[in-house]
Amino acid sequence: MSAQRFTPEFKEEAVKQVTERGYSVSEVAARLGVSTHSLYKWVKAASPGQSEQHSQELLQAKSEILRLRSQMRRIEEERDIFKKSRAVLGQGARMKYRFVNEHREQHAISLMCQLLCIARAGFYAWLHEPVSVRETEDQRLLELIRYSYTASHGVYGARRVFADLREAGELCGKHRVARIMREHKIKAVRGYKTPRKIAGRPSIIAPNHLQRQFTVDAPDKAWVTDITYIRTWQGWLYLAAVVDLYSRKVVGWSMKATLSRELVLDALLAAVWRRKPASQVLLHSDQGSQYGSDDFKRFCKAHGLLPSMSRRGNCWDNAVMESFFSSLKKERIRKRIYKTRDMARADVFDYIEVFYNRSRRHSHLGGVSPEAFERARA
Incomplete structure (x- = not known):
């Protein structure tokens, strides 16, 4: 069958098989008995715009x-x-x-x-000009600085070297001399060591009455307190807590956005209101400035609290509080940064009042919660 014998209607329907129904050219050509070359020509003639x-x-x-x-x-x-x-x-x-x-x-x-x-x-x-005029001048001043430093047997710092240069007629500045000496590690040699902090020094405000006696036989005989930091996107949130050594229960706490005396006093006031101790309570803390303030001492005197302080830089003297804060951060915070301080307050409140005091099993108490321990011993 030659190509001239196909009617226009036949060609149109054959082209629709390819363009509209999705069949390939070879399949349509085999079914209709036409050559693929002819069918390609029909498709191209029917849609010239599509090819372009x-x-x-x-x-x-x-x-x-x-x-x-x-x-x-x-x-x-x-x-x-x-x-x-x-x-x-x-x-x-x-x-x-x-x-x-x-x-x-x-x-x-x-x-x-x-x-x-x-x-x-x-x-x-x-x-x-790879080397500027200022660099060239710095190199010249460096030689004069080294001469003055060597002549002083290494004991002259920037101020005395600067005085030597001014006496010699140089018009450079003191800060320029200090910068050149700093860049070339030229510094005064002293015959004594820099004094360092002495850790373990006892407090002059209150002695260490507790002496690491963390096990007591009755409630409200000894409390420990400290401050920790919680990160939020709005800034730090500071938590002050008070723990009864008898049951390891958090008897008072306070959270504020500033590290002030009121943070500590509010936590102690909450502990006094909740426990209402009948006799004097030993209150142990570190040597933080909040615990050395006059307001703190007056508060303790007015509410029957006997202050006791750890040695400087010795976290073991207040190990129970360090352990509580460690549990809080490992079990609840987990290196998280809260979006707001309110979210942090809500989460810490839930941990202390709902979980830690009422249901968390404490190894020191034989595997029971602080409140269950107190009820069993009451």
């Missing part, structure tokens, strides 16, 4: 691929420049100029200057 559109889409796709490849090459080059220049990113402009000069054969100068935030004109000016 297809060609345009191909051209656009190729141009987009070329653009993306160029962009990828630039990104890779920027990555390589940053990897190579990480040692000079925080340095001055002259160090960056030196890096650009060393890598100008590998990367474009304009791109390196743009990424390192330096002016290209400044780089070309540096090429003509």
Whole structure:
């Protein structure tokens, strides 16, 4: 059957089999008994605009691929420049100029200057004068500084070296001399060591009455207290807590956004209101400024509390409070940063009043909660 014998209607229906019903040209040609070449010609003749559109889409796709490849090459080059220049990113402009000069054969100068935030004109000016007038003057002053330092047998600092230079007629500044000496690690040698803090020194405000006797035989005989920090996106939230050594129960607590005396006093006031001790209570703390204030001492005297303080820098003297704060941060906070202080307050309140005091099993109490221990011993 020749191509001239197919009617226009036959050709139209054959083309629809390919364009509208989704069959391939070879399948339609085999079913209708026509050659694939003829069917391709019919399809092309029926939709000339589609062929042109297809060609345009191909051209656009190729141009987009070329653009993306160029962009990828630039990104890779920027990555390589940053990897190579990480040692000079925080340095001055002259160090960056030196890096650009060393890598100008590998990367474009304009791109390196743009990424390192330096002016290209400044780089070309540096090429003509690599050492500035100020650097040359610094080198000259360095020789005079070393001469003065050596003449003093190494005991002169920046102020005395500066005095020598001014006496010699130099007009440099004191801070410039200090900077040059700092950059070249020239500093005065002293014949004594810097005094350091002495850990373990007893408090002069209150003696250590507790002496690490963390086991007591009755409630409200000895309390321990301390302050810890909780991170939020709004800033620190400070928690002061009071623990009864008899049952390890948190008998008082307070949370505030500032580290003030009221933080400690509110926690103690809550403990006094809740427990209403009938006799004097030993109150142990560290040597924080809040526990050494006059308001704290007056509060203790008015409510029958006997202050006791740990040795300086010795966390073992207040180990029970350190253990409670450690449990709080490991079991509830878990290195989390709360969004707001209110969210932190709610979570810490839930841990202390709902979980820790009422249901958390304590190893020191034989595996029962502090409230269950007190009820059993009542």
